[in-house]
Amino acid sequence: MPTPNVSFEFFPPKSLEASFRLWDTVQTLAPLDPSFVSVTYGAGGTTRQLTHEAVETLHKTCDLRVAAHLTCVDATKDETLTIANNYAKAGVTDLVALRGDPPKAADRFEPHPDGFASSVELITALKDAGDFTIRVGAYPDRHPDAADLDADVAYLKRKFDAGADAAITQFFFEADTFFRFRDACARAGIDKPIIPGILPIENWSKTRNFAARCGAVIPAWLDDAYTTAQRDNREELLSTAIATELCSDLIDGGVEDLHFYTLNKPELTRDICAALGIAPKVALAEVA
Incomplete structure (x- = not known):
């Protein structure tokens, strides 16, 4: 089996304890030589400043290679482009451009009166503003705001036409979900890289609730498997096996890159990478 390229998503710390956890996560996963790592915004852009600090x-x-998340939420166009330009001045030219989730108190996304109304507008402005590498979101299962999967594919094509360089998918649970989406994108004329997003399942109950909110389809067999695993106290073993099999199926289907949503808990991601034959390339002591 070919060894894939990997990348990792982190989220910015909100406390001293969380800062140590992020650093431990980086120390654990950096030796795997990721193509890039990304740092998220919180829901509704709530960790914007923390994201900037973590990225820099x-x-x-x-x-x-660090990619900073940038969203359209609760900011003017000038504010958003200033953030992007400040990243560029600091040497960070990789961005993950997203519309962004609405704040927790809001039912739906509402653009700032002077802000970007969509990810397509944001991507267009970023391409005009500087020499950025722009990655965007993609949805193998229907996005909650989309009419159907065809609408998701059409919107992803608009992002690429606006200047996006690659896409990272929302997480999913079965390889066929990604393959169907990839085929639909190819039929639509999309030829840019689409990287599968992998979520190692730390806690099935929380993952299930998150999946329901973001539109990821939950197969019945997965519920049954975790019910049994929780009863037998084998949930972590099951999570490693399921994610490893998913990644193996994707690689067998021609996938060359995998993006892991680490939740700043690196052990499962590390174990899955080890099972895929991804060995550390540098010693931990050298990562600093």
Whole structure:
């Protein structure tokens, strides 16, 4: 089986304890030589400043290519482009451009009166603003705001036409879900990279609730498997096996890149990578 390229998503810390957890996560996963790592915004852009600090710290202190999440939520166009330009001045030219989730108190996304109304508008402005590498979101299962999967594919094509360089998918649970989406994208004329997003399942109950909110289809067999695993206290073993099999199926189907949503808990991701034959390329002591 070919060894895939990997990348990892982190989220910015909100406390001193969380800062140590992020650093431990980086120390654990950086030796796997990721193509890039990304740092998220919180829901509704709530961790914007923390994201900036985490991105610049990782860029300055680690030999990692860092991609900063940038959204349209609760900011003017000028504010958003200023953030992007400040990243560029700091040497960070990789961005993950997203519309963004609405704040927790809101039922749906409402653009700032002077802000970008969509990810397509944001991507267009970023391509005009500088020499950025722009990754965007993609949805193998229907996005909650989309009429159907065809609408998701058509909108992804608009993002690429606006200047996006690659897409990272929302997580999903079965390889066929990704393959159907990839085929639909190819039929629509999309030829840019689409990277599968992998969510190692730390807690099935929380993952299930998250999947329901973001539209990821939950197969019945997965519910049954976790019911049994929880009863037998084998949930972590099941999570490793399921994610490893999913990644193996994707690689067998021609996938060359995998993006892991780590939740700043690196152990499962590390174990899955090990099972896929991805060995550390540098010693932990050298990552600093």
